[in-house]
Amino acid sequence: MDDAASAAGPPSLTHRLILGDCLDILPTLAAGSVDVVVTSPPYNLGIAYRSYDDRLAEEAYLDWLCRVAEQIRRVMAPDASFFLNIAGSSNAPWLPFELIVRLRRLFVLQNHITWIKSIAIDRGAAGVDSVGHFKPVGGQRFLHHNHEHIFHLTLSGQVKxxxxxxxxxxxxxxxxxxxxxxxxxxxxGNTWFIPYETVKSRAQKFHHPSTFPVALPRWCIRLHGKAQASVLDPFMGTGTTILAARLEGASGIGIELDPSYLAVARERLGAEPG
Ligand SMILES: C[S@@+](CC[C@H](N)C(=O)[O-])C[C@H]1O[C@@H](n2cnc3c(N)ncnc32)[C@H](O)[C@@H]1O
Structure with a gap:
């Protein structure tokens, strides 16, 4: 484990960026110590990550994520919020639903938010406004995927x-x-329109295939509503959640398997190279 602690926020807030497998690192975190988890795990859709192989057998994938979720549950404070961002694909449309049903034994599904990345709004005589970006889907059977899920999971269902x-x-x-x-x-309400910024090169997306916009974790942290919250992202990628934590006056712990993505996160947070 390479633990690169950074104090890039206000002095009382710490932002820890940890290199490693979240299944190894999560058991080392104190039980009940986290207020808000915002994370987007690999979706098992064959995305080309640098280290992680995103093509497991479906059962193995679901078992693996359930094991991670058990550890997340352990580190959550009794009134914590776990925002799980995930999506299916035209070829694996059931996957997010299979996962959320399995997580039922661990959490209450307090809210189901739809993250809308792109939308076309008909304005009558004024025409159609088309806003936001999405990855086009080819062929004639399927529609483009313009939205993803954010499952808001809590331990009691009673979190204000x-x-x-x-x-x-x-x-x-x-x-x-x-x-x-x-x-x-x-x-x-539970439809959140958060478009990606327009980018012209992969570098502007930090050479990472699946980041989310920083507004997404910012809204989750704000909605949870606890001052100086302790935020966790066990699949940190380029550090978007930890950046959001800092911008919202919260502490953050991010865990990432791949050293290159961790290096990007360090850079985004202005942390010292580890
Ligand atoms: C969907 S991406 C997260 C992107 C992130 N939300 C962002 O905005 O940059 C999932 C990340 O999980 C990482 N990952 C995969 N398996 C992991 C594991 N066992 N422990 C920690 N990170 C892992 C991948 O390398 C990838 O960067």
């Missing part, structure tokens, strides 16, 4: 959230007084 921390203004302002709201802010 700060819904207005990621709230949106009321469309109809008369609702504010009529429904007794203190401010022009309402819960945004």
């Amino acid at each position: 959230l700060d819904r207005l921390a990621i709230g949106v203004p009321f469309k109809d302002k008369s609702n504010i007084a009529r429904r007794g709201h203190a401010q022009d802010l309402r819960c945004r």
